[in-house]
Amino acid sequence: MTDTAHTLGTSRTLWELVERRAALTPDRPVLLQEDRVLTFGELRERAERCAAGLYGRGVRPGTVVAWQLPTRIETAVLSFALARIGAVQSPVIPFYRDREVGFALRESKAEFFAVPGVWRGFDHTEMARRLGARGVFEAYGSLPDGDPAVLPPPPADGTGVRWIYWTSGTTSDPKGVLHTDRSLIAGGSCLAHALHLTADDVGSMAFPYAHIAGPDYTVMLLLYGFPAVMFEHFALPGALAEYRRHGVTVAGGSTAFYSMFLAEQRKQPGRKLIPSLRLLAGGGAPKPPEIYHAVVREMGCQLTHGYGMTEVPMITMGSPDDTAEDLATTEGRPPAGMEIRIADGGEVRLRGEAVCQGYLDPAQSAAAFDEDGFLITGDVGHVTASGHLVLTGRIKDIIIRKGENISAKEIEDLLHLHPEVGDAAVVGLPDPERGERVCAVVEQPPGAGPLTLAGITAFLREQGLSVHKLPEQLEVVEALPRNDALRKVLKYKLRERYGPAGAATPS
Incomplete structure (x- = not known):
């Protein structure tokens, strides 16, 4: 990590990080979407004006604001506007419908709910009204606006809970995961530290910004001062034109994304799919070693894979200077400050600044941590002599025959x-x-x-x-x-x- 990035990583709050980056490189782009460009300076200015508009509507420090918005420049601006006020944000994946959205609104006690209106044929505003959501407003083409002079000072403490993220709820109702500005900054710093990126890189967001990966990735942009292309709707081969037009050097998302890129590459094996691409990076799901070798062999770029979860946005990450064996067979190494404990039976447990504060439900929080304060992940693995983490599955994925x-x-x-x-x-x-x-x-x-x-x-x-x-x-x-x-x-x-x-x- 560069000295500048390391210094920025000590920011107490996300808003402090935005201000410090905007002061350093106000004219450099941070977000690219089709023909639109947002600079770091414009991000600060637009977010502060949006914060003033929200403040005029009654949003105050500690107010719970849910938002269900696509991966879009306006979404990032709104999120940082809420960070400027010190509100509590509850991002909701835009593909969720009545059951999941209703649960999130009820459990978080959201006082406001930002929606995109009719998006991809579905009326989110009507759903919000059907669910009895409070303070519903649309935030797609335009955002609340006001004079920043009305705003109170920005939050100075980054250790209070200001984020409620939702687990996927694959076996039961979702869990509301409690994060702080500092836990999100720590997660993004882990990603940035491992990938060795520079101000000359161009990243990409092909995943929902409402996912925990949204702030994870944006923190990395703020630390290193480079831009990312945002995809409101990601599909291949349609998205390839934007990757090529903006000269994306770093792409990815998860194992499924690697497979999609590989499938496209195999249609024209003699021609590099994205000429500027030098690195695929991601996490969120297991990566078979053969996927790593196929990407390097067929796409002509490096692949680094990591380990994260809603509760801990970034735990370990592969680095481009790791050996091919480690990149193929491990999840990378943890950064300084992330402790990994392998408990009886091989279960992985975690402690560090990037770990969440627990769950909305106190009973779930009590069951989530052991007596030493380590988060119980439910994943099984071991740490190699070089400090790399190998995951062998989840406890519930161990088949007893x-x-x-x-x-x-x-x-x-x-x-x-x-x-x-x-x-x-x-x-x-x-x-x-x-x-x-x-x-x-x-x-x-x-x-x-x-x-x-x-x-x-x-x-x-x-x-x-x-x-x-x-x-x-x-x-x-x-x-x-x-x-x-x-x-x-x-x-x-x-x-x-x-x-x-x-x-x-x-x-």
């Missing part, structure tokens, strides 16, 4: 080596004789030949997988179920579909 523990990730990584497999998820299903049986669910790439259980098990045996770990059920699907943020596979849906309730017949 006839008393033997089986890692779903180990099988998934081997399945990705099969030429007729595009993506794969392995789950344990209840079985009266074995306790659990191993079920492999796979997507196939275009033009792939048929797959059979016998063929898959023969391939896995050739790769050296022990016989007791071989899948006993194979399901081939057109598309694995994924969430709307980082396209993470939703295994609970596979368990529901192929478990006792789904009563699918083994292939």
